[in-house]
Amino acid sequence: MGSLSFVVPFAELEVGQHLYWQLGNLRIHGQVFMTSWIVIGALLTLVVVGTKKMERDPRGVQNLLEFLWDYIRDLARTQIGEKVYRDWMPFIGTLFLFIFVSNWGGALVPWKLIHLPSGELGAPTADINTTVALALLVSLSYFYAGLSNKGLRYFEYYVHPTPIMLPFKIVEDFTKPLSLSFRLFGNILADELVVAVLVFLVPLVLPVPVMFLGLFTSAIQALIFATLAAYYIGEAVEEHH
């Protein structure tokens, strides 16, 4: 098996086919890199344009950015807490915006117009490597947050109510990145597959509501990823006494 593809007039469904780039001994998925760079470029342009001529009364792009800033600040403050949320706001905001723009970009931009020799362009988050990288970053950050805020007292968290919790808390450190990455990857890939299968069966009208549902789930998944990342960091910096 390895890969599967249906070819129909309107859509092509491919899973497990990639545009491979050789980098030293590594084989990397080129299409994921290209879409990630486009997403990063789009976000950077938005932020540079929005902050170039800042005014007292925000208009246009600046207004949008201030709205986003408020939104992310509220998210970080409720999960991480008043004391250290400022240190982690850039991280949470970057995660949220990157995942959100990736998910929506994968669904809204007509990538089909760009033809690749193998594989196809799509949401970078529909590739397990991207989501695992993001989830491992979250793991590293909450360890760093805990250790830098509380020093070795961070490990009290593992035996917090009773030492019986120790094995569970250790297992949790492994299941956190696993569930974070699988949740995002599965949801985005499932959205793409459901739309592709529906287009394959009924090419007209019917896939449209499902596409809107997909946009909605993608937005919620970005919010969930950012919320959980903030929650894990908040859990690590929380004082127990």
Added chain:
Amino acid sequence: MDSIVTAASVVAAGLAVGLGAIGPGIGQGSAAQGAVEGIARQPEAEGKIRGTLLLSFAFMESLTIYGLVVALVLLFANPFAG
């Protein structure tokens, strides 16, 4: 690839999603029930309830999605496909 492995993988992929959907289905049902009761009792809290409900729906849904990931691995990246 062995045809028996193919058959078993396809059946297992179907079961992974099908069985994985039962629990979250029941869970989402009872969560929606709670939300409707909450809105009926206190209609002014609708916005807050809706936000929490959607967030918890997404958490429950991810359990089915884990089953889906297993199904996709069995179909597209089967480790036993010699």
